[in-house]
Amino acid sequence: GRAVTDHPANLGQWLSRSQEEEGVYYIVSDWADERRFREFEHSEGHLAHRTRLHPFRSGGSMTTMRVVYAMTGAGTGQ
Template sequence: MTASEQVFRVMLRMEIKPGVEAEFERVWQEVGDSVTGHPANLGQWLSRSIDEEGVYYIVSDWIDEPRFREFETSEGHLVHRRKLHPYRSGGSMVTMHVVAHLPGRVAA
């Protein structure tokens, strides 16, 4: 499998201001279709850290990096970011290619 055939994964670490976590989760769900509605998006997940107060991880999978980069600079993404920005106090982004997947017993 070449790099262009690999799933492109984006992982965001978001630090959310204290006291607005529930509101952040609600708004994230409301605006999520601006990501999952993109034809190159394979899905996204929101996870809350159990080790760090107010920290969330968002993982989204894309058919390839160029299509993600196209989305990243789109007006739809900018609107999405503006709606979530008031809840953030910090964060970071990591990008990667999925090189292997081993399905669990339940998936088989």
């Protein structure tokens, strides 16, 4: 994970496992902006990271999103 989260434009990353599909995981990462994410995506460091993970993947897809509104839940204590 540090190959991603150590990048100065990365704001965080989460790994989630599907409760409905065995062996399916989702990664969500948050970036300061799309331009710097794309720079990272095409960097030698990221390509090396993907190469190491490739044997564990059976497929995948990527979607970019923009948060339009966020609300803090009562459980956060904030």
